Amino acid sequence: MTIQLEFITLQDLVRGEVLDPRDPRYAEEASAFNTAVAHRPDVVVAAADAADVVAAVRWASLNSVKLAVQATGHGAERGIAGGVLVSTKRLRSVSVDPAARTATVGAGARWREVIDAAAEHGLAPLNGSSSDVGVVGYTLGGGLPVLGRTYGFAADSVLSLDIVTLDGDARTVSPVREPELFGLLCGGGQGLAVVTGMTFRLYPVALVHGGELVFEGRHAEAVLRAFAAWAPRLTDASNAALRFLRAPDAPGVPPELAGRLTVHVAFAHVGRGGERALAPLRAAAPVLLDFVADLPYTEVDRVYSDPDQPMPFLTGGAGLVDLDDRTIRAVLALAGPDAGCLLPLVDIRLLGGAMASDDARTASAHGLAYAMHAVGVLAPPVADAVPGAIAEVLAGVAPFGNGHCPRNFLGDRSDLAPAWSAEVADRLAAAREELDPACLFAR
Numbered sequence: 001m002t003i004q005l006e007f008i009t010l011q012d013l014v015r016g017e018v019l020d021p022r023d024p025r026y027a028e029e030a031s032a033f034n035t036a037v038a039h040r041p042d043v044v045v046a047a048a049d050a051a052d053v054v055a056a057v058r059w060a061s062l063n064s065v066k067l068a069v070q071a072t073g074h075g076a077e078r079g080i081a082g083g084v085l086v087s088t089k090r091l092r093s094v095s096v097d098p099a100a101r102t103a104t105v106g107a108g109a110r111w112r113e114v115i116d117a118a119a120e121h122g123l124a125p126l127n128g129s130s131s132d133v134g135v136v137g138y139t140l141g142g143g144l145p146v147l148g149r150t151y152g153f154a155a156d157s158v159l160s161l162d163i164v165t166l167d168g169d170a171r172t173v174s175p176v177r178e179p180e181l182f183g184l185l186c187g188g189g190q191g192l193a194v195v196t197g198m199t200f201r202l203y204p205v206a207l208v209h210g211g212e213l214v215f216e217g218r219h220a221e222a223v224l225r226a227f228a229a230w231a232p233r234l235t236d237a238s239n240a241a242l243r244f245l246r247a248p249d250a251p252g253v254p255p256e257l258a259g260r261l262t263v264h265v266a267f268a269h270v271g272r273g274g275e276r277a278l279a280p281l282r283a284a285a286p287v288l289l290d291f292v293a294d295l296p297y298t299e300v301d302r303v304y305s306d307p308d309q310p311m312p313f314l315t316g317g318a319g320l321v322d323l324d325d326r327t328i329r330a331v332l333a334l335a336g337p338d339a340g341c342l343l344p345l346v347d348i349r350l351l352g353g354a355m356a357s358d359d360a361r362t363a364s365a366h367g368l369a370y371a372m373h374a375v376g377v378l379a380p381p382v383a384d385a386v387p388g389a390i391a392e393v394l395a396g397v398a399p400f401g402n403g404h405c406p407r408n409f410l411g412d413r414s415d416l417a418p419a420w421s422a423e424v425a426d427r428l429a430a431a432r433e434e435l436d437p438a439c440l441f442a443r
Helices: 026-030 050-062 111-119 135-140 179-188 217-233 274-282 297-303 325-335 383-400 422-435
Strands: 017-019 043-046 067-070 084-087 094-097 102-106 158-164 170-173 194-201 207-216 238-246 261-269 293-296 313-320 345-350 370-377
Touching (some): 017 026, 050 067, 050 084, 050 158, 111 135, 111 297, 135 179, 135 194, 179 422, 207 274, 207 297, 217 261, 325 383
Parallel strands (some): 043 084, 067 084
Antiparallel strands (some): 158 194, 207 293, 238 345, 345 370
């Protein structure tokens, strides 16, 4: 690849470094959290600031070069081949306005940084199950928060976006400035513009009653049936998920979990009444481990206890319109104690509440009551079998959905149509045709 435009190199245009495969720092800069994804761009631009992003986008557009963007790499689902990868991981500014209850962040900020800054003022953001994830990528996918039933999708709380379109124009969009583009970006994922900064609402939450109840796998049916009866009666203050976990028998894994199936109920309640709300699940079966307590929001990661170290994995997702008897039997056959499932995690997350369906929006529950997420680890001796195992789970629950699934849970698939209504999909396609007719953006 020739990195030159009218005798001006790309390195001349940016303050940060431009790395090619010969540079020893190239691999680290291009790496993703998912170590099964290998990015091999022609060059990586390690952007030092938003101006570097503007320069790199302009250069790629003028030279008709493929363009991709990555911050933390948590959202990497497939490898990037060729072109320019703009790394925004250094744009990590975080500013909290406690009076306005807002946060403004750079494209490389992680949720942990926002959580800690907001907590100083008794506020909390709408982060997902892991605070290590980048704010911008997660939110562009809609964002399925720990407190989503209480406050909505993360995209619903965005107030403005600082963007760069392929024509090199840097500007701010909001509900009053280019509202159509703003609305499509809030849940439409990548492919319309590069986001260099974001401002969003914070909420007055300093404490949640939450954590996990853990049950032995032999009680899976009793717990799942209790969850199905309990979840629809919860108020919007309660957020919950049921997780089938098959943890490896490995160092660092608690002996109660190692090498066996356990069933976890993740729970997060805002305000009073959390203990009372969770009581029916406590009575579903003997509790093996009880990790539920009043948690400072800075400890919200304890609700899901997601891994925080890079690993090779593959994911897939589906939506469920109900957890009736037929759906319960199908889920148990796929992930229960007699299933022989090789996936370490099958997750059923309760939707509804403030995430109620609105098919005119880019981020929507589409009439779904639950989002299902299957995760496989691409490591010996099961690596080759993982894609088939995920496909089996998704096919097995397909009759109990409506063809839709939240964007953040779709995983590695080229067809993203299940994330949006037909109306929104048409609007996204029209916007991409207008903003990126040469299809330079990685999507």
